[in-house]
Structure formats: C-alpha cells, structure tokens
Amino acid sequence: MGGEEGVDGADIVGRSRELGFLGSFLAGAAAGTAGTLVVSGDPGVGKTALVQRACDSPAFTGWVFTGACLPLSSTTVPFLALRQAFRTAPSFDGDARPTLPKAGEPPNDAPVAIDTWMDELCSRRPVALVVDDLQWADESTLDVLMYLIAGPAERPLAIIATLRDGGVSDIHPLQRWLADIRRMPRIGWLHLGPLDRLDTGTQLGHLLGTAPHQSLVQEVFEHTAGNAYLNRLVVAGLDSGARHLPTELPADLKGAVLRSWRTLSDDARQLTQLLSVGGRPLPSADISAVAALDGSHGAVLALLYEAADAGIIESSTEGTHWWFRHPLIAEVLQQGLDEGERTRWHALFASLGESTLDHQANPDFESLVALADHHFAAGHTDAAYNRALQASAAAGHAGGTAEMLRLLRRAVALRDQLPGAAESPEALWDRLRAAAEDTGAQEEELEAVEALLEETDSVQRPLDVAELLVRRALLRFSTGREFLARGEMQRAVRLAGTDPGSWQYAYALAELAHAGLWKDDPLAPENALLALAAATDSGNPRALSYALTANSMAALLAGRPEEARALAERAAGPAAEARDFWALLHATIWRANATEAWSSQAFADLMRDGRWLLASLGSPHAYLAKMAADEASSYLAIGRWKECGLALRVALGSDPGAMGDVAARLAAARLAAWQGRQGEAEAHLARAEELFSQKSEFNNLSFAAVRAEVLLAADRPGPAYAAAMAGIETEGQPPTMCEWLLPLAARALADLAQSARDDGESPAELLALLHRLLGNFPAAFQESGTATELYTAQTAAFDMLYRAEAGRARGSAGNAREWIQTADACQAATLRWEEAYSCWRAADSLLLHGHSLRPLAATVLRRGLALAEELQALPIVAHLHTLAAGARIAAPSRLDAPTAVPAQLPGLTRREREILGFVVAGHTYAEIARHLVISEKTVSSHISSLLRKTGASNRIDLSRLATRSAAGPGPGAAPEDGPAG
Incomplete structure (x- = not known):
C-alpha cells in the first residue's frame, strides 16, 4: 500500500500532537542544531502527508528538499532519492553542487562532497532534507545520510526519513544501518499509529463533505483499522449520505491492498x-x-x-x-x-x-x-x-x-x-x-421488543406486555423516533393495573408521570407519587429508581430543588443494583438539574462523575456518550471550549447511539459556528436533524437554539428568526437552551432591520414583529424550578441581551451603554461567548455615534478582542479588527483574523471602490492620498461621495456597510430569507 501524496485536511486529521512534535524538531534545526528524525508507521498511515504539512508550515523558513526512494526490482540507481531532492536546490556563484555518479560509473567521494555543499547551503538558510520510503533506499543514499547525520551539531540541518513498518526483513542491510544510527546523538523517532474511530469519522467528514453516518464510520473503521490512505480509498465515489459501504470494494482499494x-x-x-x-x-x-x-x-x-x-x-x-x-x-x-x-x-x-x-x-x-x-x-x-x-x-x-x-x-x-x-x-x-440491552444496541433491542410484543398475548400476559410497552417507548425516545409517547404509557398502566402490586405497574406509572411532566400534565405529579408508593411496596429496584426520578423531576418543576436532588440521589442506588443504565443516566441528569444550571462547571462535573460511575459498572457506550455530550455542552456554554472538545472525543470515540450522537452533534455545531467553521457547523446540525426526524418534539434537546445560532453565523437572519420562534412556541416544558431563544429571535430581527436600512428600505414591518415579540414575551425564558445564584445571574444576562438586541433593531443611539452592561452581566454569569459578542456590539455602537466615545470604544474593543482570541471566536475577532482598522485603534492580535474585503456596492466609480478598500483597511486620508498620488482634498471629496451614495453616517458606518455586504447571504441562503411571521 502506498500513495500518501497530496496533503489536505483529510490527510492530517488527528495528528495535532505529531505536527507539534515535527514543528519543534524543525524549529530546533532552524535555531542551529542539527537533528535527524525517523517517522515510521504502516503503509498509508499518513507519514508523507504529515511530514509535508510540517515542512510547508510558514513557521519553517528554510529550504525543503524532498526525494523518494523507489522499489526498483531489476536495477539500482545510486543516490536516487538525493538526485530527486537536490533538483530544487538553489544555485549560487561558484556553486559547489556535487556531481553524483550514475550506475556503472566509478564511485567518487560523494558523501564528503554533499556534506561540504550542505555546509554552504546551511550557512545561508536552514535546510530540511526529507527522504521518503527509506526501506527502499540504495546503499549509496544510506552512506550519504549516515555521513550527514554524523556531521556538525551546530548547523541548521534537519534530516527526516519516513520508514514503513515491516518494510524490510530482519536480514536486510537497512536493519544494520538503523541499528548504527540509533547509537548516534540527535536522533529522534516518531511512530505513527492508525487513526482512532473518532478521527476516522473526522477524516470521512473531510472526504465526503458532511458529517458521516455512524454506521458508515463503524464499517470503515472495521475494514481499515484507521489507516488514513485506505479510508480515502474505501469511500471513493460514495454518496455523502451513504450509511454503509458497498458490498464490492473499490478497484483502486483492491489494487493498493494486493500490490505486494x-x-x-x-x-x-x-x-x-x-x-x-x-x-x-x-x-x-x-x-x-x-x-x-x-x-x-x-x-x-x-x-x-x-x-x-x-x-x-x-x-x-x-x-x-x-x-x-x-x-x-x-x-x-x-x-x-x-x-x-x-x-x-x-x-x-x-x-x-x-x-x-x-x-x-x-x-x-x-x-x-x-x-x-x-x-x-x-x-x-x-x-x-x-x-x-x-x-x-x-x-x-x-x-x-x-x-x-x-x-x-x-x-x-x-x-x-x-x-x-x-x-x-x-x-x-x-x-x-437481553444481549442488545447489555451492549447498548438500542436499534436491535427495539426490533426485539417489537417482535416480542407481536408474540405476547396481552390478555394472558398483561404484565409482560406492559413492561415491553414502556421499554419500547423509551427506546423510541432514545433512537429519535418519538418523544415519550404518553399513549403507550397509558396503555401500559391499564394492562399492569390488573395487578396493582406488581413492579410493572409502578414502572408504567413512573414513566407515564415522566412523559406527562414534560407536557405539563396536571395529573403527572400525582402519578409520580402513586408510582413511588407502588414501587416501594413491590421491592423492585428498577421500578423504584424510575419512580424516584419521576418524583425528583416533579419536585424540581414545583420549585423544590433540595427535595429533587435528594430523590435523584436515592434513585441512583437501585438503578445500579438493577444494572439499568437508562435509569442511572436519567437519575444522574435530574440530580444535576436540581443542583445547578446545565450551563455551569458544577453541572459538567456531575456529568463527568456520572459517566465515570457508568463506566465502572460496565455501561455500554451509548449511555456514556450521552453523558459525555451533556458534559461537553456545559463546558461549551461557559467558554471552556478545549474541555468541550475532549468530552466530544469521548462521546464520539465509539458508536454513541442516536441520543448521544445528536447531543454531541448539537454541541459540536455550536462550537464550530462560534469559531467560524461554518461548513462544519452546518454538517453537524444536518446530521443531528437527520437522526431525529421529529426534532421539534424533543424538548430535552437544543435543536431550536442551535439551529438559530448556526443560521445567524451564516448571515441568514430570516430562517434564524423562524428557528428561534419554533422553539419559543413549543408546547409543554421549554426546550433546552430556552434562555437563548428570545435574544436570538431579537438578534435576527436586528440584523434584518439593519439590512433594510442599509438598502434604503423601511424596517417598520420588522419593528412591528419586534414590538409583538416584546409584548408577548417581555422577559427571557427561564427553566422551571431552577433558582440558583448562577442561574439567576444568567437569566438576567439573557434578559439584558434580549433588550440590547431590541435596541439595536430600533437603531437606538444610546444602545452602546446597554451592550456594555450586557457584556458585564454575561461576564458575571460566565457566559463568555455572549460577553465577547456584546463587546463587539458595544464597540460598534460607540464608534458609530461620535468621536467623544472613542476612548471607551477602544477599551471595550480590546476587551472583546482579548476574550474572542482566547475563545478562538474568529468571526468576532474579524469584526473587531475591522472596527479597529476603520477607527485606527491599535489592536494587536495573536490570531490570524480573516481580512475584510470591501463589497462591490452598486453605483460606485472605480476610484471610489479603490478608496473604499483603503477605508476598510483603516488608512488615514494622508496615507490614501500618498498611496494613490492624489491630494487629501480629493480623497475627502471621494469619501464624501461614498457617504452620500451609501447613506453611511461616517467612515466607521461606511466600513461596516461595505464588509457586511461583502459577506453576502452566506452558504445555502434561500431567496425567502425574510422572517416567518
């Protein structure tokens, strides 16, 4: 197997640690210390691509010479890899480039000549010499490499060789060569293993252009064992929505596998x-x-x-x-x-x-x-x-x-x-x-339960049918088919009611209460109490756990968090005794709900501890994945994006099941949208929506808010408003992330209103929608029963965010102060993404409304920039740099922010478009005049014309308008991007 040529995102997935290692190695050579690194691994694991990416990094400013050894069977070409590598070497006056003898020619002192020439090159710039596929190297090449490796320690020369595992036999001459260099100084070894399952899925996402189905990831991983090259071949030609590999493997794959x-x-x-x-x-x-x-x-x-x-x-x-x-x-x-x-x-x-x-x-x-x-x-x-x-x-x-x-x-x-x-x-x-339940194979378990319901007579065996009905409802819920079907639970209660002392009756009552509580059924709390009494009498640990958790949920929704927490803590014991991992997961989540808002460190810690407990009991990964996904969501909400990424790796590191997959995808979509990876965000969201076809019914998930955020990041405020309103108008308990919905709806309306003003249109209809929204929902939503100090601070921050967006929609001159107060409130509530966003809006508003506020604007801008860079929120970084450039505020950055490109606004002359580019870049009148060889008065005249033609109030407004229009509607924007009323 071979063919590691061509480097793209798919070729280096999962290699950040190894890239860092190579980067440090090259940096050492650039600093003047010679070194050699052998990169080994199976064929196709990605050795060549990794080395190429490291050498192509802008951080390494030296020359890179690359040559490949070839598996020639009938002849030997001495110095083959070196001849290829040195073709790109520069020439100088009095060039000492050595002459390499060809096959059949008498040998010369090539190692010494090449070493002398390398001294000359290294005196000018660092050099990286890369030799690919060392297992096929001829002895002349090995001799030269040995001589170079033994050369001066103080020259900036990095030698990198890639080597296939198992590429040569134990008696091959290369084995002795490798043994000899192991004893030499400044020798490093880097072994590349195969990709794990999660990185295999990430690579497939790059190759297919969308988040792959877990069934496809699993099949590919089972076939290729994480070999990056084989992953590429095995999915060649597959449709982006493929769920399985074809029966017949691709011809290119067969050829690569069978070459030897x-x-x-x-x-x-x-x-x-x-x-x-x-x-x-x-x-x-x-x-x-x-x-x-x-x-x-x-x-x-x-x-x-x-x-x-x-x-x-x-x-x-x-x-x-x-x-x-x-x-x-x-x-x-x-x-x-x-x-x-x-x-x-x-x-x-x-x-x-x-x-x-x-x-x-x-x-x-x-x-x-x-x-x-x-x-x-x-x-x-x-x-x-x-x-x-x-x-x-x-x-x-x-x-x-x-x-x-x-x-x-x-x-x-x-x-x-x-x-x-x-x-x-x-x-x-x-x-x-039973086997499916033990392995967490919920689809297979659901199929078996369905079959058993067909085989079991409800008249003769009502208790068995009742238990199967409840389990079917839970499995349909966890696989995204239906949200806790109350009809199933009611039928189960009727059947099990023939024996009120049975554990099945308590089990059915508990889950009827659970489903009813989500839908605000007034009978649900009473059913929970009846279930607890029946479960206690039955002595069945499984029924007792479900009943305790249902009562925990009822207590929390009634505003009794301490009681709710105690009940959920009690529920964990019988769940573990019964080895019912669904029950243990459920109890853990409601214990956390009764302790602190899910958008908190405390909630993340409880999810982590619950995940460890599940793992200690041998839980299938599907339940661990859901816990890890919730942990990731909590970390993300408070801006701890690195910990979020680690938790997502746990969730998606093995088949997470539908519920864990959806929860992880929603968190991953939010993270990608905030950090400017729009295509990735949309792919994760699409995968989540595909898994749960009736997503609007699943109040326990954050579909509405995440969809609105992703659409806003794509500059599609119309559909974003519709998405937020869908969550706002959900029946029963408000959905997860309900606190975000009203601010997101108001943000979408503000974006639409600003766009209308920029286009010279009246925003009156949009403002009427805003007035109606504020009238129907005067304050941001809150989850029932949660009243901790942190959650109170968070809901206050969201309420301020809601009102600040409303002020932006109206174009209020004093909106900047609202945004500064909102940023402060978000900081106090550990809502760090929203804090960075608020700083951007505050700086934008301050700079649009007069020079007297410039010092305050600079302070807020730098505060937002520092936070956005820490979060790697590149879209906000870009917006703040554009503001800084337009206002000529010094704002050094540690990140490479995207460069703002002025739009092709209609009605501008060629010179006006040229000057607009300088305005967006933040140049002064004098700088523009000097560059274009015109007078400052002419520059001023052109800018006055630009302000008049665009309706902008000043240079900052002009810069904002230009970059907003350049961004366009975003990928996938539809013509009907207005709000749904």
Whole structure:
C-alpha cells in the first residue's frame, strides 16, 4: 500500500500532537542544531502527508528538499532519492553542487562532497532534507545520510526519513544501518499509529463533505483499522449520505491492498487465500491440516514465511499463530475467490473445527464462534443454527457481548428455516433483547421488543406486555423516533393495573408521570407519587429508581430543588443494583438539574462523575456518550471550549447511539459556528436533524437554539428568526437552551432591520414583529424550578441581551451603554461567548455615534478582542479588527483574523471602490492620498461621495456597510430569507 501524496485536511486529521512534535524538531534545526528524525508507521498511515504539512508550515523558513526512494526490482540507481531532492536546490556563484555518479560509473567521494555543499547551503538558510520510503533506499543514499547525520551539531540541518513498518526483513542491510544510527546523538523517532474511530469519522467528514453516518464510520473503521490512505480509498465515489459501504470494494482499494501480494509465488498466494477464509489468527498446524484436506501437501511453513517477508501476514508475538498485517487484506482476498471455492474451504474449516472440538471438554468461545461462522458460510443450516446458539452462550459467559448479539441475530434469522427447532421464536427474541440491552444496541433491542410484543398475548400476559410497552417507548425516545409517547404509557398502566402490586405497574406509572411532566400534565405529579408508593411496596429496584426520578423531576418543576436532588440521589442506588443504565443516566441528569444550571462547571462535573460511575459498572457506550455530550455542552456554554472538545472525543470515540450522537452533534455545531467553521457547523446540525426526524418534539434537546445560532453565523437572519420562534412556541416544558431563544429571535430581527436600512428600505414591518415579540414575551425564558445564584445571574444576562438586541433593531443611539452592561452581566454569569459578542456590539455602537466615545470604544474593543482570541471566536475577532482598522485603534492580535474585503456596492466609480478598500483597511486620508498620488482634498471629496451614495453616517458606518455586504447571504441562503411571521 502506498500513495500518501497530496496533503489536505483529510490527510492530517488527528495528528495535532505529531505536527507539534515535527514543528519543534524543525524549529530546533532552524535555531542551529542539527537533528535527524525517523517517522515510521504502516503503509498509508499518513507519514508523507504529515511530514509535508510540517515542512510547508510558514513557521519553517528554510529550504525543503524532498526525494523518494523507489522499489526498483531489476536495477539500482545510486543516490536516487538525493538526485530527486537536490533538483530544487538553489544555485549560487561558484556553486559547489556535487556531481553524483550514475550506475556503472566509478564511485567518487560523494558523501564528503554533499556534506561540504550542505555546509554552504546551511550557512545561508536552514535546510530540511526529507527522504521518503527509506526501506527502499540504495546503499549509496544510506552512506550519504549516515555521513550527514554524523556531521556538525551546530548547523541548521534537519534530516527526516519516513520508514514503513515491516518494510524490510530482519536480514536486510537497512536493519544494520538503523541499528548504527540509533547509537548516534540527535536522533529522534516518531511512530505513527492508525487513526482512532473518532478521527476516522473526522477524516470521512473531510472526504465526503458532511458529517458521516455512524454506521458508515463503524464499517470503515472495521475494514481499515484507521489507516488514513485506505479510508480515502474505501469511500471513493460514495454518496455523502451513504450509511454503509458497498458490498464490492473499490478497484483502486483492491489494487493498493494486493500490490505486494501479487509478487508472491502461486502456492503462497493460494495459501494466503486459504488463511483469509479461516477468518482469524490460526496456528500453522491448523493451516497445514486444512491445506492437506484440500489436497495440498506443500511446505506450508516456508510459504507462510514467504508471505510474511512480503509484508502480507505476520506471526503472533509467541510465533504460534499467523494472520494478516491488515484486516482488509483478508477481506479483499476472500472477495477474489469464486463462491464455490470459498464455500468448499469454509466446509473444510468447519470439518476441522468439529474434529478439534470433539477432543475438548470446554472449548473456548473464539473457537465456537469461528465454527458457527464456517458452518453458516458453508451453507450448513442445522449446524450453523445450533453452533450459533452454543457460541452465543459461550460468548456471553466470556464477556463477548458483541459476538453474542451477532450470533443471536443470526439464530433468529435461521430459526424460520428450521420448523423443528426446539427453541421458540419468543425465547430467541428474548435472548436477543437481553444481549442488545447489555451492549447498548438500542436499534436491535427495539426490533426485539417489537417482535416480542407481536408474540405476547396481552390478555394472558398483561404484565409482560406492559413492561415491553414502556421499554419500547423509551427506546423510541432514545433512537429519535418519538418523544415519550404518553399513549403507550397509558396503555401500559391499564394492562399492569390488573395487578396493582406488581413492579410493572409502578414502572408504567413512573414513566407515564415522566412523559406527562414534560407536557405539563396536571395529573403527572400525582402519578409520580402513586408510582413511588407502588414501587416501594413491590421491592423492585428498577421500578423504584424510575419512580424516584419521576418524583425528583416533579419536585424540581414545583420549585423544590433540595427535595429533587435528594430523590435523584436515592434513585441512583437501585438503578445500579438493577444494572439499568437508562435509569442511572436519567437519575444522574435530574440530580444535576436540581443542583445547578446545565450551563455551569458544577453541572459538567456531575456529568463527568456520572459517566465515570457508568463506566465502572460496565455501561455500554451509548449511555456514556450521552453523558459525555451533556458534559461537553456545559463546558461549551461557559467558554471552556478545549474541555468541550475532549468530552466530544469521548462521546464520539465509539458508536454513541442516536441520543448521544445528536447531543454531541448539537454541541459540536455550536462550537464550530462560534469559531467560524461554518461548513462544519452546518454538517453537524444536518446530521443531528437527520437522526431525529421529529426534532421539534424533543424538548430535552437544543435543536431550536442551535439551529438559530448556526443560521445567524451564516448571515441568514430570516430562517434564524423562524428557528428561534419554533422553539419559543413549543408546547409543554421549554426546550433546552430556552434562555437563548428570545435574544436570538431579537438578534435576527436586528440584523434584518439593519439590512433594510442599509438598502434604503423601511424596517417598520420588522419593528412591528419586534414590538409583538416584546409584548408577548417581555422577559427571557427561564427553566422551571431552577433558582440558583448562577442561574439567576444568567437569566438576567439573557434578559439584558434580549433588550440590547431590541435596541439595536430600533437603531437606538444610546444602545452602546446597554451592550456594555450586557457584556458585564454575561461576564458575571460566565457566559463568555455572549460577553465577547456584546463587546463587539458595544464597540460598534460607540464608534458609530461620535468621536467623544472613542476612548471607551477602544477599551471595550480590546476587551472583546482579548476574550474572542482566547475563545478562538474568529468571526468576532474579524469584526473587531475591522472596527479597529476603520477607527485606527491599535489592536494587536495573536490570531490570524480573516481580512475584510470591501463589497462591490452598486453605483460606485472605480476610484471610489479603490478608496473604499483603503477605508476598510483603516488608512488615514494622508496615507490614501500618498498611496494613490492624489491630494487629501480629493480623497475627502471621494469619501464624501461614498457617504452620500451609501447613506453611511461616517467612515466607521461606511466600513461596516461595505464588509457586511461583502459577506453576502452566506452558504445555502434561500431567496425567502425574510422572517416567518
């Protein structure tokens, strides 16, 4: 495998630490200390791309010479990589560039000549010499590199070589060369491992142009094991919305995977194909036995070593088992077999497995699983079914829950072909349901619950049906199908009511109360109390946990947070006892809700502690992911964006399930929008909306507010207003982030009103909408029952933000003071993004309304800039730099803010457009005049004309108008971007 050429965002995903390491290495060389770095890793892992990106960094100002060694089989070209590298070297008078002998020519003193020439180059500028694919280097190149590595320590020379793991045998001359340089000073080693699952998903997002489906991420990761090059090949040509890989792998991928395999002898190729059908690491004795059953009696061990020398397979650490260096090789080899040959070989492995198990009293579950798979692939239906059941039970006992689930799913499918099977369909579905619950496979569990409801008679077994109905409602909720269906809960209560002393009755009552509390059902608190009494009488820990949490929710909504917190704390114990991870997650969240606002450090800490508790109990990742996503949202709200990113890595590091995926995507969308990564923000939001089709019903999620924020960041205030209003008008309990909704709606109207004024239109209709909004909702929303000191400060800040936006919409001259007060309130409430935003609006308003406020404007501007840079809120950084340039306020920046580009405003002459560019850049009249070789009076005349034509009140207003128009409507803007009334 190869082909690491071409560097884009997809090529260096997940390599920030390694990039930093390379950057430090190059910086050391630039500072005058020679050094050598060997970057190793599997083929396709991204070595070349990483080194190229580091060397291309503006931070390294030296020359970069890059050459690649090639796998030439029939000839040797001495100094091949160095010839290629030195082609781009500069020439000087009296150039001492050495002459490198060609093949067949007598050798000269090339190492000394190159070293002398390198001294000359390094005396002028630092040099980075990069040699790619060192495993194919000729001995002449290795000699030169050895001489350079042993050269002066004080010259600014960085030597970087990339090396493939397993690229050469143990007796290859390169091994001795590597051993020799290990003993030399200033030698560094950097090993690149494969990408993890999360970084694989990020790379796919770059390649597909949108956030990928988790099912696709999982399949790609299983196929490629995180190899960046193979990730690129395996999704080549896929639609951006693909959920699964195609059955047939791409031809380019097969070619890359099989490049080395095709160099093997015919016997070695056939043996590796046979091994691929084996499906797992096998001892050489088993491989020999199956080969013998197939009629082959060759030297199997010699053929295995041949394949190992070619980098196709490898032996285990103990040297007892053999398998492929990369799992994709086995899959590609299997696909290359015809169906008959593949089936025959599976039958041979099944035969060997059966004879082996006959001599084992307690066969290991891996052998049973493999045997079940071979029987299935061979078409042995009876044996495949029976062995699947046996293997699934063994896997469950050994902790192999994923294998247990897979095999049970197969047994369910095979059961229909076996009318005489001893197990009933209901028994199989019940086993499948339990396995799915243990693994957090909520889609599979929902399928099993649906099947069990069809199989179970509600007249004969009402309690079982009641329990299944409640669980189905919870699973439909957690997979985004429906928000806590009260009809299901009511039916469950009626069925379980036939036995009021049953735990199922308490369970159903508790979840009916839970659903009702979200929708402001007046009977919900009473149902919660009835559920708690029934659960206590039943003694069932599962029912007790749900009932306690329902009462915690009721107490909090009634304004009794201490009682609510105590009830939720009590609920955690029985949830853990019952190993009901949904119940434990639910109890933890409501304990946190009763402790502090979710937009706080305290809430994040409780989510983290709850996640650790779940992990200690062996919780599936789906529940951990939801907890980590909520933790990320809390960190984000208070401006701790780095901690937010770490929590998102936990959430998305494995399959998060629908609920965890949506919660994480919404947090990721907010973070990306604030930091100016608009495409990423929109992709995350689109993925969240796709997962939860009825998103408006899910009051526990922040769809409305996040959608409004993302749309505002895209300069689409009309749809943003509609999104905010959708959340404002939601029935029942207000949605998560309800506090943001009214300020966001007012912000959208303010943007629209300003745009109308800029276009010479009346904002009267928009102001009428604003008047109606303020009349219907005079203060920002608050969540029920939350009254901590921090939350009170936050709601006060949002109320001030709401009113400041309203003042901006009206064009109030005194709006600046409102914005400064809002910034101060946001600071006190730890709402750091909103504080930075308020500083921008305050500075903008101050600079638009007279020079007497300039000192205050400069202070507010610098305050906002410092905070925005700390948050890496690049859009706000850009706006503040534009203001600073227009007002000629010194505002040094640690970040590269986007350069403001003046718009092509209609009606301007060429000279006026030219001068407008200087105005936006913050130049004085004198500077403009000097640059254009005209008088200051002429400049003044042109600017007066610009003010008159655009309707701007001053230079600051002119600059704002120009850059606002240049930004355009943003990606995906629709013609109907006005507000929905």
